[in-house]
Amino acid sequence: MQNALIIGFAALSIYLGWRLYSIRRGIVNLTAALKEDPPPNVKDLVAAAKQPRLKELSRASLNTLSEASLGYESERSQREFLEALLNEINDSIFILDSNNEIRFLNEAAKALFPSDQPYLFRPFLDLSRDHRIFDTLQLARDLGAKTSEAIVLRIASDAPGRIREVNLQVEAEPLPLPSKSGEVEMGVWILLRDVTSEMETDQIRRDFIANASHELRTPLSIINGYLETMDESNVDLNQALFRRAIRTMRKHGERIARIVEDMLMISKLENAADLLNREPFDLHDSLDEMISQLAPLIEASHARIKVDMGEQENWILIGDRYYWDQIFFNLIENALKQNREPGLRIKISFRREKGRYLIIIDDDGIGIPAADLPLIFKRFYRVQKHHAQNDIKGTGLGLSIVKRAVEAHNGTISVDSHPGKSTRFTISVPETAISTGSQSLETKSRNE
Numbered sequence: 001m002q003n004a005l006i007i008g009f010a011a012l013s014i015y016l017g018w019r020l021y022s023i024r025r026g027i028v029n030l031t032a033a034l035k036e037d038p039p040p041n042v043k044d045l046v047a048a049a050k051q052p053r054l055k056e057l058s059r060a061s062l063n064t065l066s067e068a069s070l071g072y073e074s075e076r077s078q079r080e081f082l083e084a085l086l087n088e089i090n091d092s093i094f095i096l097d098s099n100n101e102i103r104f105l106n107e108a109a110k111a112l113f114p115s116d117q118p119y120l121f122r123p124f125l126d127l128s129r130d131h132r133i134f135d136t137l138q139l140a141r142d143l144g145a146k147t148s149e150a151i152v153l154r155i156a157s158d159a160p161g162r163i164r165e166v167n168l169q170v171e172a173e174p175l176p177l178p179s180k181s182g183e184v185e186m187g188v189w190i191l192l193r194d195v196t197s198e199m200e201t202d203q204i205r206r207d208f209i210a211n212a213s214h215e216l217r218t219p220l221s222i223i224n225g226y227l228e229t230m231d232e233s234n235v236d237l238n239q240a241l242f243r244r245a246i247r248t249m250r251k252h253g254e255r256i257a258r259i260v261e262d263m264l265m266i267s268k269l270e271n272a273a274d275l276l277n278r279e280p281f282d283l284h285d286s287l288d289e290m291i292s293q294l295a296p297l298i299e300a301s302h303a304r305i306k307v308d309m310g311e312q313e314n315w316i317l318i319g320d321r322y323y324w325d326q327i328f329f330n331l332i333e334n335a336l337k338q339n340r341e342p343g344l345r346i347k348i349s350f351r352r353e354k355g356r357y358l359i360i361i362d363d364d365g366i367g368i369p370a371a372d373l374p375l376i377f378k379r380f381y382r383v384q385k386h387h388a389q390n391d392i393k394g395t396g397l398g399l400s401i402v403k404r405a406v407e408a409h410n411g412t413i414s415v416d417s418h419p420g421k422s423t424r425f426t427i428s429v430p431e432t433a434i435s436t437g438s439q440s441l442e443t444k445s446r447n448e
Contacts, residue, residue, distance in 0.1 A: 092192035097177055098185040100124050133170055137188050140172035147172050169193040211380035215259055219252035262397035269404035276320040283315040290328040302342035308349040315350055323405040330398035331361050331425055339365030359427040367419035377403040
């Protein structure tokens with residue numbers, strides 16, 4: 001009997017030991033399976049456990065793992081979406097931790113501060129190297145509120161060895177961030193907005209208003225002065241003096257009308273690319289008509305104009321004929337008015353090159369000083385220092401109109417001049433032309 005009990009206890013011990021071993025092995029296998037990436041399915045977990053009693057533990061573990069995995073994937077997807085959204089923003093954005101090290105930056109920030117070193121977990125001041133931006137974010141930390149500051153930043157230009165100035169609006173505000181330990185630390189976000197173009201536009205608008213006011217004030221003062229004198233009761237308006245005054249007032253009145261007309265033209269050209277009346281027309285016809293309109297001035301100046309159309313008979317362009325009339329008129333008139341000496345020779349050439357039309361206007365006049373060349377397309381800018389003081393000046397808007405009209409047709413205009421010898425304007429415009437074999441379109445162009 002005693003032996004039977006010993007054998008029974010031994011068998012029970014062996015059985016319990018084997019069960020304990022199996023459970024421990026199942027737990028080890030289950031643990032290893034749970035650590036797999038991607039997570040296993042239920043069958044894999046049950047097979048890993050190899051114990052029916054661990055089936056429920058496997059299922060519960062998988063459910064917990066699945067929920068955690070879904071939460072992680074959702075968080076990752078949301079983070080990727082936000083990063084992609086921030087990368088589409090043109091403003092530079094940084095997120096810094098409590099040590100002012102970079103935790104995130106978008107593509108615009110990388111473009112503003114290019115670097116061949118890693119960006120993340122790098123001190124912000126080491127990247128920006130500008131204490132004014134750092135002072136702004138530090139002030140935001142101290143105040144615990146959003147701060148803003150305008151600065152001018154000097155950064156490397158696209159051209160090697162050159163520096164350009166960028167006007168930035170800097171904004172910073174504290175931002176709670178999760179730390180590595182799981183606690184919340186106080187970081188800060190920084191936004192750098194490039195407002196250079198906006199400031200340049202505002203400056204152009206202010207200059208335009210100031211210049212327009214100045215240009216209109218002078219002729220109006222002259223006209224009002226004469227009118228005040230002529231309004232006296234004892235004045236004989238038939239005197240030669242007042243007849244000359246009337247002629248002077250008429251000239252200044254015409255100049256005021258020209259200034260207003262040119263300003264309206266500039267205003268229209270601001271959005272001309274969207275408002276162009278695009279129709280096929282022959283550039284040669286437009287040039288011929290403008291030369292005819294300027295014939296009295298050409299004859300008075302004893303000038304000669306030569307047109308070289310090359311071997312091509314028709315120069316059909318799809319564009320706005322009205323603006324091309326303005327281009328030819330202003331360029332030829334400008335050459336005539338800038339060169340008062342008789343005998344000026346103007347040559348206008350048409351060429352084709354790499355899918356573009358080249359229109360070249362040469363004259364052998366007094367030329368333009370090198371210092372004035374970068375400025376001649378600015379509004380109200382004139383190179384007339386050699387003219388007499390009693391001359392009626394031009395509006396200073398002609399070449400600005402020409403430049404905007406050419407650009408509205410996706411073209412470019414450049415100028416080259418040798419003082420005392422010659423001046424050359426070169427217009428390059430895409431050959432949005434129609435084949436000269438299209439007789440119907442050519443006929444329509446010529447009949448307009």
